Every structure is written in C-alpha cells, then in structure tokens.
Amino acid sequence: MRYGYYPGCSLGSTARPYGISTKAIVGPLGIELEEVDDWNCCGATEYIALNKTAAYALIGRNLALAASQDNLEQLITPCNACYLNLKKTDYYMGKYPKLAELTNEALAAGGLSYKAGSLTIRHLIDIVVNDVGYDAIAEKVVRPLKGLRLAPYYGCLIARPEMGEERLDDFEHPTYMDKLLATLGADVVDFPLKTQCCGGHMTQINSEAGYILIRNLLHNANENNADAIVTLCPMCQLNLDAYQSHVNRHFKTNYNIPVLYFTQMIGLAFGIEPKELGIGQEFVSAAGMVKKIGTEPEVPEPAKPRRKKDDKSLPMPGKRVEG
Amino acid sequence: MTEINTNQAFLEEVISATPGGESLLTCLQCGTCGGSCPSGPDMDHTPREIFAMIDAGIKDEVLRSNTPWYCVSCYYCMVRCPKEIPITDIMYTLKRMSVRAKLFDNSDAPDFSKTFITFVENFGRSFEVGMAALYHATHKPLKKFDMGPFALKMLIKNRLALLPERIEGIDQLRAILKKAKSLEGV
Numbered sequence: 001m002r003y004g005y006y007p008g009c010s011l012g013s014t015a016r017p018y019g020i021s022t023k024a025i026v027g028p029l030g031i032e033l034e035e036v037d038d039w040n041c042c043g044a045t046e047y048i049a050l051n052k053t054a055a056y057a058l059i060g061r062n063l064a065l066a067a068s069q070d071n072l073e074q075l076i077t078p079c080n081a082c083y084l085n086l087k088k089t090d091y092y093m094g095k096y097p098k099l100a101e102l103t104n105e106a107l108a109a110g111g112l113s114y115k116a117g118s119l120t121i122r123h124l125i126d127i128v129v130n131d132v133g134y135d136a137i138a139e140k141v142v143r144p145l146k147g148l149r150l151a152p153y154y155g156c157l158i159a160r161p162e163m164g165e166e167r168l169d170d171f172e173h174p175t176y177m178d179k180l181l182a183t184l185g186a187d188v189v190d191f192p193l194k195t196q197c198c199g200g201h202m203t204q205i206n207s208e209a210g211y212i213l214i215r216n217l218l219h220n221a222n223e224n225n226a227d228a229i230v231t232l233c234p235m236c237q238l239n240l241d242a243y244q245s246h247v248n249r250h251f252k253t254n255y256n257i258p259v260l261y262f263t264q265m266i267g268l269a270f271g272i273e274p275k276e277l278g279i280g281q282e283f284v285s286a287a288g289m290v291k292k293i294g295t296e297p298e299v300p301e302p303a304k305p306r307r308k309k310d311d312k313s314l315p316m317p318g319k320r321v322e323g
Numbered sequence: 324m325t326e327i328n329t330n331q332a333f334l335e336e337v338i339s340a341t342p343g344g345e346s347l348l349t350c351l352q353c354g355t356c357g358g359s360c361p362s363g364p365d366m367d368h369t370p371r372e373i374f375a376m377i378d379a380g381i382k383d384e385v386l387r388s389n390t391p392w393y394c395v396s397c398y399y400c401m402v403r404c405p406k407e408i409p410i411t412d413i414m415y416t417l418k419r420m421s422v423r424a425k426l427f428d429n430s431d432a433p434d435f436s437k438t439f440i441t442f443v444e445n446f447g448r449s450f451e452v453g454m455a456a457l458y459h460a461t462h463k464p465l466k467k468f469d470m471g472p473f474a475l476k477m478l479i480k481n482r483l484a485l486l487p488e489r490i491e492g493i494d495q496l497r498a499i500l501k502k503a504k505s506l507e508g509v
Contacts, residue, residue, distance in 0.1 A: 009449040013484040014477070038491045040447040045396040046439035049418040049432075052340065054503035058443070061492075061499055084398075096342045106503035110495035156397035171402045197361045197397035204458070205432045209365050209393065242477070281480045 001131055004072035004119070005033035006062060006086065008079035008234070009041050014242075015079070015234030017278025021263035022078055022124065024272050028140055029132045033076065036066045042085040045200060056099060057106035059089040064112040067119050078124040078263070080157040080233035087121040091163040123158050125232050125262060126168055129176045134183045142271040144185025145293050150265070151191040151226035152177040153217065155236040159195040171195065177262060181230060184269040189224040193217050198239040203246075211247045214239050218247065218255040227289045228258045230265055237261060241283045258286035268293065333382040341409060341416045349406040350374045356400035356410050362393040370400060370410055373417070386424045391417040392432035434462050444500060447490030452483055 011019035026033055039062050041047075048055035063086065066075045077083050093100040094116030104113050128137070159171050169176050172195055178188045193216060202210030217240060221229050231237050241259040248255055259282065267277040274280065274290050338344035350371075357369030367388040368376065376385050394414040401410045418436075421427045438458040442450045452474070459470050477483045490496065 012448075012488065013451055014482050016482055038447075040490050040492075040496055041443045041449045043443060044439065044449065046436040047443065048415050049436040050422060050440060051500075051504060051507060052415070052419060053507040054500045057499050057503040058496075061496060092342050099342055102503070102506050105506060106499050109502035110492070110499040112495075112499070156399065160398035160402050162402070197395050197399070199361070200395045200397075201435060202362075202395055204435050205392070206365070209362060213361055213395075242473070242482075281482055283476065283480065 001030060001127070002032040002034060003122075003127065004066045004069065004075040005035045006039055006066065006075055006077040006082060007035065008077055008082040010079060010234035010238075014238050015261075017281045018078055018234055018237070018261045018263060020276070020278035021261055021267050024276055025263055025266045025270065028270055029128065029137070029266075031127060031132065034070065034072065036062060036072075036075070037069060039065060042082045044081050044085075053102045053106060056089050056092070056103045059085050060093070060103045060107050060114050061110065061112060062086065063090060063119060064107055064114040067114060068112075073118075073120060074127075075119045075121050076124055076127060077121070078232070078234075080123070080155050081235060083121065083123045084157040084161070087163050088161065090116055090119060090121055094164070123168070123232070125158075125177065125180070128262075128266070129180055134179060137180070137266070138183050141184055141269045143269055143293060145181070145265065145269050146185050148186045148289065148292055149189050149225055149227045150181050150186045151189050151221040151224060151229045152181055152194055152262075153191065153221075153229050153231045153236060153240070153259075154195050155231065155233040156195060156197045158232065177230065177232065180262065181265060184265055186265070189221075189226050191220060191224060191226070191229075193220040198233075198236045200235055200239075203239060203243055207246070208250070210239070211243065211250050214243055215247050215251055215253065215255075218244065218253075218257055221257055222255055226257060227292065228260055228286060230260055230262050232262050244284050256284060258282055258284045258289050260286055260289075330380040333380050333385075334377050336420070337377055337413065337416055340419070341412050343409045344413065344416070346406055346408045347374060347377070347413065350378075350408060351406060353405060355403050355405065356408075359399040359403050360394075361397060361399070362395055366390045366393050370414070374408075374413075383424075383426060385417065386421040386426040387428070389427070389429065390414070391421065392427065392429075394418075431462065434458065438462075442487065444497065445489075445493075446487045447493050447496050448488050450484065450487035451477075452485060453487060 043055050043058045047058055066072050107113050154174055159174055181188050199210040199213035237259050244255055264277045264279055279286055338347055352371055354371045357363045357371050363369055368390050373385055373390050391414040396411055398411050422433050438454050442454055
C-alpha cells in the first residue's frame with residue numbers, strides 16, 4: 001500500500017519519537033510512505049489567526065505539490081493539526097468556490113494550482129486500523145502488551161469536524177484506538193476525556209489556563225489507574241508529557257504518567273526494541289511501563305531527585321522532592 | 324426600552340470574512356457552544372454572548388474581548404452546534420479583525436501567532452528554538468528564565484532541532500504568500 005506522506009514540522013523536533021516509531025512500524029505493516037517533496041509548515045492554529053487567504057495558500061502549496069507527485073491519490077499525516085488543516089483546505093476549496101479561486105490565484109504566483117478532491121487526506125491511524133486492519137495487526141503481535149493499562153487519548157482535531165465525508169468515528173467517544181490497543185493485548189481503561197482538548201498553544205499564552213486542561217486529562221487517566229496515556233498527536237504528547245512536571249508544581253500534584261504514541265505501542269507489541277521506537281526520549285520515563293511487558297529497556301531509570309540544600313527534615317523513604 | 328440595531332455592518336463584515344459565515348444568522352442563542360468550550364470559564368464573553376453582541380453591532384467590545392484568543396481551536400462547539408455554525412472559523416475571523424483594529428490590549432496571543440508566522444515565512448517550517456527565544460525574549464522577558472531548564476531538557480531528550488530547516492522552494496512560498504496577502508487586502 002503506497003501513500004503520500006506529510007510528516008509535519010513536529011516530527012523533526014519535539015515529536016521525533018513519533019517519526020522514529022512510525023518509520024519502524026510501516027515496513028512490518030506493509031505500508032509504503034512517499035514523503036511529499038519540499039513540503040512546508042501547515043500553519044498550525046497560528047497562521048489563520050492573522051491571515052486568511054495566505055493561510056489557505058500555505059496549506060494549498062502542500063496539496064498542490066502532493067497531487068502533482070507520482071500520481072499520489074492519498075495523503076497521510078500522523079499529526080492531528082496537519083490532518084485537520086490539509087483536510088479542511090481541500091474540503092473548503094470544494095465547498096466555497098470563492099475561497100478556491102483566491103487560493104489558486106495565490107498559488108499561481110508560485111506556478112502551482114490545486115483542484116479540490118484531487119487527494120484524499122487521511123490520518124496515519126486511519127490507514128493502520130482500516131487499510132491494514134486489526135486482524136493483520138494481531139497476526140504480527142509477538143510480545144502482547146499483557147497487563148498494561150492504557151488510556152487511549154485521541155485529542156480534538158482528529159475526532160471533530162466532518163469535512164464532507166463520514167467521520168472516522170463518533171466525535172465524542174471514538175473507539176478505533178481502543179480496539180487497536182486491545183488488539184495489541186493491552187487492557188484499555190475507561191477514559192471519558194479521550195477527546196477533550198489538551199489546550200494546544202495555551203501553555204505559551206496563559207499557562208494556568210493550559211495547565212488546568214492538562215491536569216484534567218492526567219487526573220482522569222490516573223483515576224482509572226492507567227500505566228500510560230497513548231496518543232496520536234504531537235501537540236497532545238508534548239503538553240501532557242513535557243508539561244506534566246509544570247502541572248505538578250502548579251497544583252502540588254504528583255502525577256507520573258508516561259505519554260506515548262500509538263506507533264510506539266504497536267512497535268513494542270511487534271517485538272521492536274524500545275530504543276528503536278524513540279522510547280526513552282519522553283520526559284516522564286516509560287521505563288517502568290516497558291518493564292511490565294517483560295522487556296529490559298535500554299532506557300536509564302530517571303535520576304532520583306536530590307534533596308534541597310536547605311531541607312532540614314530527616315531523609316524519609318518515599319518522600320517527594322519538588323523539582 | 325430595547326433598542327433595535329439597525330447597523331448590520333459589523334455582522335455583515337464577520338459573515339463575509341468567514342467561509343460559511345451566513346449561518347451565523349441562524350444562531351438560536353442556545354449556549355451549547357459556551358457549555359462545550361474548554362476555555363469557557365476564562366472568556367470575557369461566551370461564544371453565545373459574542374454572537375448576540377455581533378448581531379447588536381457592539382463592535383469594539385467584541386474585538387476587545389479575550390474570547391477569540393482563548394479559543395483553543397478544538398472544534399467542540401462547531402460539531403455540537405445545532406445550526407452547524409462554523410464557530411471556530413468565526414473566532415479566527417474575530418482574531419484577524421481584532422489585530423487589525425488594535426483593540427485587544429493583551430498582546431500575548433497575537434504576538435505568539437506573529438512569532439510563529441515569522442519562522443514559517445522565513446524558512447517554510449516552524450522552528451521551536453527560535454520561536455521560543457524570540458517570543459520570550461521580546462515579549463515575556465521574565466519568563467525566559469523559566470524556559471532555560473525546559474529547553475535544556477528538550478535538548479537532552481533530543482527533541483529540539485537546533486537549526487531551522489529551510490525548504491528549497493522558500494522563494495516560491497514567499498511569492499504565494501505575498502500574492503495571497505495582496506488579495507486579502509493585508
């Protein structure tokens with residue numbers, strides 16, 4: 001199965017483990033990804049906040065490049081924000097002729113054009129669960145994720161707007177990742193907040209507002225005794241993982257929940273070494289979780305926090321040290 | 324006595340700047356949008372109130388409000404709206420109008436967007452290191468001390484690109500964006 005591939009900017013930086021694990025599992029799954037040549041940023045949620053036509057043209061350039069490359073018909077992206085932006089631009093260009101005309105007028109300045117509907121935009125997990133399918137995945141599981149309690153976190157952008165076609169699943173309570181994780185042998189826990197927003201860029205704009213949304217999600221996973229949260233979006237992973245210690249400091253909580261990508265979980269179940277899946281690059285260490293499924297990860301245990309110099313109390317076992 | 328708004332200019336402006344904006348006229352004032360919004364409690368006015376204010380022509384107060392800037396673009400309101408109003412797109416429209424009108428007095432969110440865009444327009448890709456440095460140094464100088472350890476940890480975990488990647492077709496992209504902005508009148 002051959003698809004056009006739009007990785008998005010995060011996969012080269014903050015979401016490197018997502019990129020690494022995606023590359024590691026596509027071979028075994030029989031998926032062939034052909035990266036779009038010279039793709040550009042999709043603008044995330046920022047570009048359209050300041051410019052409208054330019055925002056659609058920015059995304060339009062990617063669509064135009066992909067559509068003219070080796071007769072690609074399907075364009076895959078692993079990022080929720082890129083997925084929504086690409087899909088929305090394709091759909092809006094078909095639905096609103098004026099928007100399509102302006103976008104193409106701008107694209108013409110770069111010698112490009114795009115006709116709505118030329119590409120089908122899909123999320124990576126869509127082709128994994130629907131094109132490859134649960135049965136084919138189950139056949140390849142050599143190290144079932146037995147005993148692991150996982151909270152499937154979808155985030156908002158993949159679940160929401162319909163954009164002309166039937167949605168992948170229900171927009172509030174999708175289950176395809178639940179089924180995927182169950183196929184890998186894991187115990188899927190109830191996670192009622194599975195499509196609630198992680199706050200996106202809020203940590204940068206009003207950190208408290210962002211931390212509240214992150215805390216809600218961590219709290220919900222913790223209440224259900226999840227060993228890890230599994231996500232399919234770079235922004236969700238970054239917020240829940242990298243800002244978990246900020247949240248703990250801010251609310252005086254003590255969450256310690258690793259946040260991994262679904263591609264990493266597939267890789268683990270397929271017997272791929274944790275290091276080859278980018279496991280170990282997360283802020284909240286997944287070493288304990290990986291150990292639970294009987295592999296010895298080449299991941300260093302997190303260093304024990306040092307006692308503060310001015311801490312006059314007696315050193316007690318299990319005492320939590322801030323920071 | 325209730326005043327009837329005869330000035331529909333603002334309403335029309337919002338509608339024409341939003342794909343599918345006409346459906347704003349069908350708003351039932353049911354409040355499902357605000358009730359679904361993760362940022363609802365932080366907003367000066369819920370989306371429902373904002374729509375009533377747009378209808379009433381209260382332009383300055385709408386554009387001064389933090390509501391669009393607290394929208395996290397999660398589209399919850401949009402999929403739950405019984406009249407299928409593209410609420411998230413209307414929030415984007417209000418952001419653009421408020422930047423142009425220079426009415427929103429807290430520039431954190433607009434500046435974050437501007438910084439992000441600067442890198443996209445210069446390299447074709449986003450670049451976290453440069454973006455964080457520029458945004459925090461020029462905008463939140465006190466917070467940058469907080470950012471140091473965070474960035475260091477990102478680096479140790481090999482999750483930051485140290486140099487921005489520039490796409491080959493950057494001139495082509497710039498030409499496209501320049502043309503697009505001229506068409507939009509910005």
